[in-house]
Amino acid sequence: MTMLETRGLNKHFGGLQVTDDVNLVLARGELHCLIGPNGAGKSTFFRLILGEYPPSSGQILFDGADITRLPSHERVRRGMSVKFQVPGVFQALSVQQNLEIALQHHLEGASLAAEIDRLLGFLDLVADRAQRAGNLSHGQKQWLEIGMAVSLKPSLLLLDEPTAGMSIEETHATGEMIKALNAEGMTILAVEHDMEFVRQVAQRVTVLHLGRIFAQGDIDAITADERVAAIYLGQGHAHA
Amino acid sequence: MGARGGMLHRLEGPQTLGRGRWFWLGFAIAVALACAYPLFEDDYTVGNTIYFFNWVFMALGLCLIWGYGGMLSFGQTALFGISGYGYGIFVLNFGPDHGFTLIAALVAVAAAALFAAAIGYFLFWGRIGGVFLGIVTLSVTLVLERFMAQTAGPEWHVGTARLNGFNGMSGMAPLTIPWPGDDIVLSPDVPLYYVVLGLLVLAYLGLRILVNSSFGNVLVAIRENPQRATMLGYDIRRYQLAAFAIGGAFAGLSGVLYTSWGQYITPSSMGLTAASLPVVWVAVGGRSDLTTTLVGTLLVIGAFQALTVYGSQYALVAMGVLLVLTVLAAPQGLVMAAARLVTRRRP
Numbered sequence: 001m002t003m004l005e006t007r008g009l010n011k012h013f014g015g016l017q018v019t020d021d022v023n024l025v026l027a028r029g030e031l032h033c034l035i036g037p038n039g040a041g042k043s044t045f046f047r048l049i050l051g052e053y054p055p056s057s058g059q060i061l062f063d064g065a066d067i068t069r070l071p072s073h074e075r076v077r078r079g080m081s082v083k084f085q086v087p088g089v090f091q092a093l094s095v096q097q098n099l100e101i102a103l104q105h106h107l108e109g110a111s112l113a114a115e116i117d118r119l120l121g122f123l124d125l126v127a128d129r130a131q132r133a134g135n136l137s138h139g140q141k142q143w144l145e146i147g148m149a150v151s152l153k154p155s156l157l158l159l160d161e162p163t164a165g166m167s168i169e170e171t172h173a174t175g176e177m178i179k180a181l182n183a184e185g186m187t188i189l190a191v192e193h194d195m196e197f198v199r200q201v202a203q204r205v206t207v208l209h210l211g212r213i214f215a216q217g218d219i220d221a222i223t224a225d226e227r228v229a230a231i232y233l234g235q236g237h238a239h240a
Numbered sequence: 241m242g243a244r245g246g247m248l249h250r251l252e253g254p255q256t257l258g259r260g261r262w263f264w265l266g267f268a269i270a271v272a273l274a275c276a277y278p279l280f281e282d283d284y285t286v287g288n289t290i291y292f293f294n295w296v297f298m299a300l301g302l303c304l305i306w307g308y309g310g311m312l313s314f315g316q317t318a319l320f321g322i323s324g325y326g327y328g329i330f331v332l333n334f335g336p337d338h339g340f341t342l343i344a345a346l347v348a349v350a351a352a353a354l355f356a357a358a359i360g361y362f363l364f365w366g367r368i369g370g371v372f373l374g375i376v377t378l379s380v381t382l383v384l385e386r387f388m389a390q391t392a393g394p395e396w397h398v399g400t401a402r403l404n405g406f407n408g409m410s411g412m413a414p415l416t417i418p419w420p421g422d423d424i425v426l427s428p429d430v431p432l433y434y435v436v437l438g439l440l441v442l443a444y445l446g447l448r449i450l451v452n453s454s455f456g457n458v459l460v461a462i463r464e465n466p467q468r469a470t471m472l473g474y475d476i477r478r479y480q481l482a483a484f485a486i487g488g489a490f491a492g493l494s495g496v497l498y499t500s501w502g503q504y505i506t507p508s509s510m511g512l513t514a515a516s517l518p519v520v521w522v523a524v525g526g527r528s529d530l531t532t533t534l535v536g537t538l539l540v541i542g543a544f545q546a547l548t549v550y551g552s553q554y555a556l557v558a559m560g561v562l563l564v565l566t567v568l569a570a571p572q573g574l575v576m577a578a579a580r581l582v583t584r585r586r587p
Contacts (some may be wrong), residue, residue: 050471072471073475073476077473089465092460093254094254102472
């Protein structure tokens with residue numbers, strides 16, 4: 001069963017080819033990591049999937065339906081959710097209100113309040129519920145945003161560097177959280193730089209390079225691949 | 241917060257300052273004082289006070305659009321003008337009898353809302369935001385002013401209503417309530433004062449409910465982070481359009497009340513000065529809250545009126561200085577800063 005599929009996906013800005021004929025298939029229930037050096041086209045690829053950019057050519061299929069021309073909010077309504085690299089929380093609003101805005105689509109009244117309480121507990125933010133989201137620590141903001149993204153109960157969760165700026169402990173805890181979500185059946189696609197994190201969570205890894213799929217496989221195969229080491233991990237790590 | 245339903249519950253919430261017994265006691269006292277005010281003042285002063293109140297609707301509308309929605313618009317004056325002229329054209333053509341001025345008022349406000357929705361469609365579906373939204377809305381206002389200013393010739397009329405160029409349109413009947421025996425003509429006098437005060441209380445409370453509803457939640461979310469709001473599944477263009485049209489309707493209400501109050505409207509009501517004043521009122525009060533906007537608008541208009549005794553040029557310069565001072569010293573608004581000093585409870 002395929003959750004997400006891109007077919008011959010291309011994006012160019014003027015003469016610059018940023019996404020080059022990407023064919024990616026994501027199975028339902030998979031936890032997939034997308035890695036690659038800076039400028040590999042990871043963020044653009046994410047934006048294409050999210051509908052923030054229209055592709056120059058190619059197709060995006062989500063849950064069997066062609067969503068290539070669908071606006072972003074429609075994709076979200078169909079079960080896609082995202083956590084951005086820079087924490088995308090509503091800074092001036094309280095933590096509780098951030099969650100309320102995420103949840104008020106499908107919940108109201110007592111069930112809304114109960115779900116907010118449950119998420120605050122899950123995110124370890126109970127004491128900060130009345131706090132402005134802008135006053136949270138960086139790691140807490142990342143968690144809050146993950147909470148907002150997850151609260152939509154998406155079938156596909158997209159994570160853009162979910163552990164950027166986190167401490168080692170926070171990174172590990174985030175990895176465990178993501179594995180738990182995946183175990184509940186959520187399909188997850190994460191862009192990540194931190195190879196420790198990738199090793200902790202990923203089932204399958206795709207390496208993007210110069211906008212193209214450069215390599216694909218499980219994490220051991222990828223780290224053992226000397227071509228990948230050459231472009232991404234650095235030669236010194238290839239034999240580590 | 242959103243756990244309990246009910247519209248009245250939404251009178252308080254995260255998007256509005258003021259909650260609890262003491263706030264509402266203060267509110268009740270303020271309304272009671274406003275109700276008693278005509279007993280202590282002469283008719284001229286009461287009439288002048290109505291003039292102050294007339295503008296507050298437009299300011300509250302801008303507060304919704306700018307303070308809550310994050311969209312700085314100079315277009316409120318355009319909608320004010322459309323509605324004012326609309327009211328004049330209808331009433332001059334059909335007369336004040338049979339409650340027609342009230343229908344004209346509704347039609348004029350609806351016209352302002354529709355025009356706002358039309359501009360909003362191009363703005364928001366065209367993904368125009370930030371400073372460009374300000375520029376486009378200011379342009380619309382100025383184009384309308386220029387257009388109306390050149391309608392002096394007799395060929396510019398709608399039915400029997402002459403547009404009259406820069407001299408403006410005058411002589412339309414004021415709002416008139418049909419009444420058995422004798423209609424109640426709402427000239428700038430005590431009955432009009434109570435009608436406008438009633439509308440003001442309704443507008444304020446209605447907007448409090450709106451901004452604390454789930455609609456208001458999404459509106460402030462868009463202000464804070466439009467990308468995140470979109471990626472929570474909201475079609476933000478619809479929310480922006482709705483806020484813009486509702487805010488525009490309030491500007492339209494100001495336009496009708498102003499035109500009915502003075503029985504005239506001129507193109508300069510859509511000029512550069514007119515377009516910038518609401519921004520000053522709302523910014524000085526504190527754009528992110530309805531109460532600070534309301535209080536700030538009344539204070540600033542009152543001060544402006546007092547200063548015009550010494551010449552309107554000086555008053556305008558003072559407004560400019562006030563705006564600069566606000567931006568530098570209290571970007572959230574002077575009334576807002578004062579409110580925070582008093583309560584020290586909210587972030």
